[in-house]
Amino acid sequence: MERSGGRSGQTRADTREVVLAAVRLFTESGFDATTMDHIAAATGVSRRSLFRRFGSKEDILFAEHDELFSTVVRFLEASPDDPLSSVFSAARLVLQGYLGDPEITVPRYHLVRAHPRLRDREVAMTARYQAAFSRYLARREGGEDRSLAAGVAAASLISAHNHVLRGWLRRPEQDRGEVWASFDEAVAFVRRAAEPMLHAEREPGHDHVLVAVYPGGTDREELLRRVGAAVREAEGP
Amino acid sequence: MERSGGRSGQTRADTREVVLAAVRLFTESGFDATTMDHIAAATGVSRRSLFRRFGSKEDILFAEHDELFSTVVRFLEASPDDPLSSVFSAARLVLQGYLGDPEITVPRYHLVRAHPRLRDREVAMTARYQAAFSRYLARREGGEDRSLAAGVAAASLISAHNHVLRGWLRRPEQDRGEVWASFDEAVAFVRRAAEPMLHAEREPGHDHVLVAVYPGGTDREELLRRVGAAVREAEGP
DNA sequence: CCTCTCCATGGCATTCGGTGCCAGAATAGG
DNA sequence: CCTATTCTGGCACCGAATGCCATGGAGAGG
Numbered sequence: 001m002e003r004s005g006g007r008s009g010q011t012r013a014d015t016r017e018v019v020l021a022a023v024r025l026f027t028e029s030g031f032d033a034t035t036m037d038h039i040a041a042a043t044g045v046s047r048r049s050l051f052r053r054f055g056s057k058e059d060i061l062f063a064e065h066d067e068l069f070s071t072v073v074r075f076l077e078a079s080p081d082d083p084l085s086s087v088f089s090a091a092r093l094v095l096q097g098y099l100g101d102p103e104i105t106v107p108r109y110h111l112v113r114a115h116p117r118l119r120d121r122e123v124a125m126t127a128r129y130q131a132a133f134s135r136y137l138a139r140r141e142g143g144e145d146r147s148l149a150a151g152v153a154a155a156s157l158i159s160a161h162n163h164v165l166r167g168w169l170r171r172p173e174q175d176r177g178e179v180w181a182s183f184d185e186a187v188a189f190v191r192r193a194a195e196p197m198l199h200a201e202r203e204p205g206h207d208h209v210l211v212a213v214y215p216g217g218t219d220r221e222e223l224l225r226r227v228g229a230a231v232r233e234a235e236g237p
Numbered sequence: 238m239e240r241s242g243g244r245s246g247q248t249r250a251d252t253r254e255v256v257l258a259a260v261r262l263f264t265e266s267g268f269d270a271t272t273m274d275h276i277a278a279a280t281g282v283s284r285r286s287l288f289r290r291f292g293s294k295e296d297i298l299f300a301e302h303d304e305l306f307s308t309v310v311r312f313l314e315a316s317p318d319d320p321l322s323s324v325f326s327a328a329r330l331v332l333q334g335y336l337g338d339p340e341i342t343v344p345r346y347h348l349v350r351a352h353p354r355l356r357d358r359e360v361a362m363t364a365r366y367q368a369a370f371s372r373y374l375a376r377r378e379g380g381e382d383r384s385l386a387a388g389v390a391a392a393s394l395i396s397a398h399n400h401v402l403r404g405w406l407r408r409p410e411q412d413r414g415e416v417w418a419s420f421d422e423a424v425a426f427v428r429r430a431a432e433p434m435l436h437a438e439r440e441p442g443h444d445h446v447l448v449a450v451y452p453g454g455t456d457r458e459e460l461l462r463r464v465g466a467a468v469r470e471a472e473g474p
Numbered sequence: 475c476c477t478c479t480c481c482a483t484g485g486c487a488t489t490c491g492g493t494g495c496c497a498g499a500a501t502a503g504g
Numbered sequence: 505c506c507t508a509t510t511c512t513g514g515c516a517c518c519g520a521a522t523g524c525c526a527t528g529g530a531g532a533g534g
Binding site (some may be wrong): 271272273274287292293294 | 490491493
Binding site (some may be wrong): 006060074120121124127134147148149151152154158159160162163186188189190193194196197202 | 296333356358360364367371384385386388389391393394396397398399423426428430431434448
């Protein structure tokens with residue numbers, strides 16, 4: 001079957017058209033006040049088919065988001081190496097998904113803010129991303145259990161992403177360049193924290209400040225040896 | 238009004254008794270298959286009063302959790318200074334809340350795992366903690382916007398907490414000492430990453446290793462001053 | 475062109491969560 | 505003991521969500 005494209009014919013209301021109509025109704029009349037019958041009447045799709053195609057009233061609002069999530073997951077599965085960079089790119093993809101569809105994402109943001117139930121739904125979505133990122137970061141060769149570091153890194157990244165995303169959602173009219181700039185900044189911020197975390201066993205750099213005081217004439221080799229020993233001790237067992 | 242204590246009289250089914258009965262029904266018959274009428278019949282509380290007292294069927298399962306959340310928020314509000322340590326203590330309080338009530342938290346964990354809807358609810362709870370922690374960490378004097386660092390730190394802590402919590406929930410019979418040990422470890426892990434984040438502008442700790450070599454007889458004050466200056470130079474732009 | 479098949483649709487009936495309304499019981503307080 | 509407030513439970517009702525079944529359209533094969 002061919003995609004009907006963007007045409008708004010009477011033929012078969014596309015998923016996107018239904019979502020847009022529903023979003024409009026939700027923002028005009030409120031989420032609770034809008035019944036499935038209203039949406040059915042507005043879209044020409046029967047109430048029964050709406051439930052069949054979307055699952056629930058909430059799912060209409062988050063249909064596009066679910067698609068985005070699948071896209072991101074597929075992207076991650078296709079990314080072979082350098083997991084940290086892959087995850088950062090995935091987060092970039094998520095932000096791009098939001099920015100690229102303001103007609104849905106922006107009013108949805110305001111609906112979500114107003115209604116606790118929808119807020120929980122949105123939060124659950126970000127948790128799904130976080131879980132996917134965490135799983136991706138954790139499944140590395142090497143016997144040790146990296147799940148703690150992976151989880152923390154994923155949580156940090158998601159938090160930074162949401163920080164930037166909220167900033168844009170509050171003022172969607174702002175320049176996209178600024179948004180991407182602050183995203184890059186936030187990601188760099190997280191990278192500084194996460195990078196040493198995931199390589200914790202091999203490299204020094206646990207945020208220690210080492211002050212070594214030795215007699216001025218100490219041999220360089222000897223000094224380096226002692227400093228190295230001190231660092232290893234500071235890193236712990 | 239006096240608390241009825243632990244008595245299981247006919248008088249007035251306590252909140253906790255209702256929750257326990259509901260949890261039992263949920264695990265026996267499944268969450269969906271258990272209707273509010275069943276819970277009403279099992280507890281002696283009318284269906285109408287159940288809705289009045291708990292709000293919804295899900296809320297019965299999470300009633301104790303809501304209480305814990307209020308406790309933690311009150312604790313945070315009463316904590317004046319050293320915000321990072323306060324937040325860590327708050328996380329400890331949350332874990333304690335879980336460990337202290339396995340009769341509810343453990344079966345709830347299995348219910349949550351099985352049912353996506355309940356999982357979303359659980360995720361929403363942790364998001365509430367995260368938001369509370371983040372707000373608490375961000376509301377510091379100083380004009381700069383610390384919300385990114387605060388959000389990332391809160392997310393990291395919550396992630397670490399959940400990491401430990403899940404470990405216990407999967408094997409609740411394990412020694413409590415081990416649980417607390419792994420919690421301390423996880424918190425220390427997060428602290429190493431979060432501490433420099435929140436004091437990025439003021440204190441050293443950007444993963445530099447400073448080696449200062451001075452004559453053995455140097456005055457302590459002088460030495461500290463020079464080290465401080467070197468650190469500031471290394472940090473700053 | 476006709477027919478058979480498959481799948482999406484939509485109407486119908488039903489279950490169940492959730493709420494408003496109101497009357498009656500319980501409890502505090504004088 | 506009487507009154508005011510609060511909690512409770514029964515009733516009716518709305519709307520989300522699901523199962524069942526008939527219908528209709530699109531495509532495959534004759």
